[in-house]
Amino acid sequence: MTDSHWQPSASLKTLKARADLLATIRRFFTARNILEVDTPLLAKYSVTDPYMDVLMADNPVGQQDSYFLQTSPEYAMKRLLAADSGPIYQICKAFRKGEAGGRHNPEFTMLEWYRPDFDHHQLMNEVEALVSEVLNNQQPFERVTYHDLFLKHFSVDPHSSDCEAIRSIARQHLDIQMESEQKDDWLNLLMAESIEPTLGIDTPVFIIDYPSSQSALAKIGMDNNGNAVAQRFELYCQGLELANGYFELTDVEEQKQRFEKDHQLRQVLSAPTVEADQFLLAAMEQGLPSCAGVALGVDRLLMLSQGLKGIAEAISFSIDRA
Numbered sequence: 001m002t003d004s005h006w007q008p009s010a011s012l013k014t015l016k017a018r019a020d021l022l023a024t025i026r027r028f029f030t031a032r033n034i035l036e037v038d039t040p041l042l043a044k045y046s047v048t049d050p051y052m053d054v055l056m057a058d059n060p061v062g063q064q065d066s067y068f069l070q071t072s073p074e075y076a077m078k079r080l081l082a083a084d085s086g087p088i089y090q091i092c093k094a095f096r097k098g099e100a101g102g103r104h105n106p107e108f109t110m111l112e113w114y115r116p117d118f119d120h121h122q123l124m125n126e127v128e129a130l131v132s133e134v135l136n137n138q139q140p141f142e143r144v145t146y147h148d149l150f151l152k153h154f155s156v157d158p159h160s161s162d163c164e165a166i167r168s169i170a171r172q173h174l175d176i177q178m179e180s181e182q183k184d185d186w187l188n189l190l191m192a193e194s195i196e197p198t199l200g201i202d203t204p205v206f207i208i209d210y211p212s213s214q215s216a217l218a219k220i221g222m223d224n225n226g227n228a229v230a231q232r233f234e235l236y237c238q239g240l241e242l243a244n245g246y247f248e249l250t251d252v253e254e255q256k257q258r259f260e261k262d263h264q265l266r267q268v269l270s271a272p273t274v275e276a277d278q279f280l281l282a283a284m285e286q287g288l289p290s291c292a293g294v295a296l297g298v299d300r301l302l303m304l305s306q307g308l309k310g311i312a313e314a315i316s317f318s319i320d321r322a
Contacts, residue, residue: 009318017306018314021134021298022091025111028130034087034113039076041093042067045277047075048262049216050269053097055106069095072295073112074217075280078248081114081291082283089113091298102310103240106319109298116289120218120231120247123292124206127235127243130296131204134305135237142205145223149207150187153195158187159211159227166190182265184213199236206233217255218246235296237304245294252284 008015029036046054046068055069070076073090080088094110115123128141150158154169163183170176170186174193180186199205209223215230223229231247249255259276266273299314312318 005321007321008316009312009321010314010316014302014306014308014313015316018302021302021305024134025091025130025298028133029089029113032087032126034089034115035085037077037080037085037088037090038092039070039073039080039090041070041095043070043076044068045075045279046274047071048259048266048274048276050262050265050271054274055095055097071096072110074293074295075277077112077114077293078288079279079283081116082286082288087113087115100319103300105299105311105315107322108311108315111296111298111301112293114248114291114293116291118292120208120233120245120292123245123247123294124208124233124235127245127294127296128204128206131235131237131242131301134301135204137204139203141235142200142203144205144207145209146207146211146229147209147223147225147227149195150190153198154190159225159229184211187211187214196236196241197239200238200240204235204237204242206235208233210234215249215258216246217249217258219249221247240300240304241297242300242304243294243296245292247292248288248290250284250288250290252281252288255284256281 026036042057042060044065044067052071054071056066057069059065059067072094073092077088077090089112091109091111093107095107097106100106115126131137146158150156156165156169158166163181163186166183166186170190174189176189178185178189199207209229210232212220212228212230215232218230218232220228221231233245234241235243263273299311302308302314303311308314
């Protein structure tokens, strides 16, 4: 490490642009009468997602159990929704272990918001309005189904094809050594390595109707071909994933089942056991209103708006300088 590591990884020009971006975001939500909230970064529970590695911390009050640095404010914000907060947004730090590189930093800034009585299509409209304002975009965003993406790139139906068919296509197109019996592992690999770099190059694009097995915390619906699909979206700009949104699951029994499936998959993957968030489940028992929610990467939005090459240029101090 050299003496220069004391210096910021972002230029002062970029830091001023970052301040302007945060002010623009707050004006956007103030104009829509959406309440800014603040929830804990340090919490007793975290996500059960088998593919997400979380950062832990000692219990701050000296008790035995460890706490987690939050991967997103989602669970806490849903507790606020269940307490009748109405529409809310938050700009906060989030943490994900092992994520470092040109587009990732273990500590990053996230914008997350929730709209009661919206579905994911209505929320996409609002996401488009915000991102267009920041990027000074004049063209309507594209909307493409997950099904059509895979037909276009690989001539395969990602919903009806089995794991062996998807694995065979991945091995034809990619030089990989991965072994997995999970179909979604191969779909995710093809998406990340072959499809994502081509998305939103000229015009930002929403990808919709993901396989139901990739629903996370989204509701399940049916597409025009009769496939069960997750009612969620991801937004891509210039090959960069910018936002991930859901028509939120509100059924607590279904939520418990999904947490259990995550637990079982963690065992298969030999991943650490993570207890389901009992506070979230209790809030859902009370009643989570019908709503749509989205998480958007603020650092990545700044990268796009300023033409930056990597996330380190968008934050004051990247992980190697923190």
